[in-house]
Amino acid sequence: MLHTGNWLALALGSTLAPTALAQNDSSPDMADSTAHSDVETMLVTETRLPGDFQRAPLIIDVITRDDPALATATRWEDVISQQPGVHVSGSGRRNGQFVSMRGFDNQGVLIRLDGVRQDITTGHLGSFFIDPGLLKEVQIARGALSSLYGSNAMGGVINLTTVDAEDLLAPGEDSGARVSVSAATGNHELGTNLSLFGRSGEGTGSLDGLVSLGYSESGDIRRAGGEDAEDDAQLDSLLARGGWQVANDHRLTASWQHYQEDSRQPSNPQQLTASASNPEVDRDVTSDNVQIAHHWTPDAETSLQTRLTLSRQDIDDNDSRTLTRYGLQSDGVTRLDHGWLSQTLVFGFEVEQAEQNASAGASGFPDADIDTSAVYVDDTLTVGRYLADGGAGEFDLGLGLRYDNYQASNQDGDNSNHDELSPRLRFAWRPTSDLMLYSGYAEAFRAPTLTELYTTDRHFAGFCAGPFFCVPDNFWVPNPELSPETSHTWESGFNWQLGELSLRGSYFDTHADDFIDTEVDILAGTTQAINVSRAHLWGYDLRLGYQPNALPELDTFAALSEVSGRDRDSGEELGSQTPLEATLGADWHFSGNNLSLGWRGRFAQSFDGTEDGTQLPGYGLNDLQLAWQPGAQLSTSLRLANAGDKEWYRPDGSLGDGRSLLANISYQW
DSSP, rough: OOOOHHHHHTBBBOOOOOOHHOOOOHHHHHHHHTTSOOOOOOOOOOSSBOGGGOOOOSSSEEEEETHHHHTTTTTTHHTTTOOOEEEEEESSOOHHHHHHHHBGGGGEEEEEEETEEOOBBBBBBOOOOOGGEEEEEEEEEEEEHHHHHHHTTTTTTEEEEEOOHHHHHOOOOOOHHHHHHHHEEEEEEEEEEEEEEESSSSSHHHHHHEEEEEEEOOOOEGGGGEEEOEEEEEEEEEEEEEEEEEEETEEEEEEEEEEEEEEESSSSTTHHHHHHSSSSEEEEEEEEEEEEEEEEEEETEEEEEEEEEEEEEEESSSEEEEEEEEEEEEEEEEEEEEESSEEEEEEEEEEEEEEEEEEEEEESSSSSSEEEEEEEEEEEEEEEEEGGGGEEEEEEEEEEEEEEEEEETTOOOOEEEEEEEEEEEEEEEEEEEEEEEEEEEEEEEOOOOOHHHHSSSSEEOEEEEEEEEEOEEEEEEOOOOOOEEEEEEEEEEEEEEEEEEHHHEEEEEEEHHHHHHHEEEETTEEEEEEEEEEEEEEEEEEEEEEOOOOOTTTTEEEEEEEEEEETTTOOOTTTTOOEEEEEEEEEEEEETTTTEEEEEEEOOOOOOTTOOOOOOEEEEEEEEEEEEEESEEEEEEEETTTTTOOOOOOOTTOOOOOOEEEEEEEEEE
């Protein structure tokens, strides 16, 4: 959520050992108190950069499981619908949800689940295969971040973190159980979740574990204006994880996240309704993510996490498509004090292999594999003293560099081998502890997908436009010579804490090259992925938080974002723009009652930056939400989304969500 306390308090961190450095954020009050304190703590998030909220040189939004948006969510769209500048395309079906951010579509925004990338690419199907009920936190980091994450991190990174035993155990408890029931009227969904968790002992030799099982059934999805998207789905989910404190500074963990959805829906799940050209199919989607990790924390300033991962997604409808990913990665951080100079060093490496396998009838999903190896380092140097201490201010110089090599090949022996360097330079000045100004430059890239490199299937059937004019069947032509997309981004911003007010903002300017597009030759009967466009993207993000001292029960915020873009060769506007959007919100916390009432408003200008130039009307949407914990064991969350049932359209032209009441009731003992 855009709650000031959470997105500031959790602004920066690294993918490091949670047991040594992370805090339990199960209490909203704890998150709030952290945000308004002056204590500098190495907070842990999935952004691979350690630091406190005053040193966040980018815009990050954090959604915690205490937020009704996540607590009541049944689909990915429910989770991020209140985030300005982030959009999900499609018609609400889980299998057809694609995200876009800062002018980049699904391929230019990296999705990570517990540190493992999720980027299966097959036609009109998305890659969000996670039950929101298993999530502890969602972090949305905006900007060019290939210096830390490699391919796809051109517009930003979305990190999904699942819950563990420590998040659910109350102080002094060694075991517990939690059962919850969720429902949503917008997609006629009813689901339940059962979690069992516990720990044994303290310190060296202690064990902890969690098993969480989820099940839900859902039906047709109500879109804005009252139209329905046909759907009939059953979702089974499982999360099993455990940890062993081998020694004071060594910890081993293992986890398995399983997702299986059986549905009846149109072949292209992004389309609103089924038709003769888009018939209904029985689709089974299975996703498994397994990892074993070692966490080493020799002291409070140093941590290293190494994990071995296996990720597998299988989509089976008229045919079967499977992506299997094997990976080994290690991420470390250390802080060094040299007297007048302090240093924060982040480093790591990744090695992985991704293999695609498809049945004979699968279209657009060639049998191929891609091997990737990478190493990265990011060093932040800090010198100086604040003006109040007689200095010129505190200065940060950040230098980051990542090297990636990927080698793709198909069963015919066609190879694609590329090396990419992704540098990042940033400079920050803090004249006081409450004000930071920063600016930086970063390069990012996206490797072509195996589909773009090697697909040879039929794209569409031929047709006759008249008795004397017919066109042949159209087939994909492989292009193993495709270059990766690249971008060069300048971004400048500030972070200002002024008593009751907190303000963060950034402006970015991106030049992107070698966009991958499809070239269709109707008469020749061919379609091929080629490098064509050179784009110029620019825009801004702004966050304002206000918590008046005279009314400590009230917490308010406002957020603005806009993305504009043009083709650098033709000067034409790009279809990846987003309109000026504002998100406003207010929460009233009833002291002593563990009750919070909130309002969220989303407003956008009219917009004609779509690919086909369609004029989309502006809109104003209102959500109402409630969070109530009447006792230590019972908690409830309610959210009325799009309360006025306003008809509205996303920047890609698809219908948004209609009115829906989402609810979750949980009981823990």
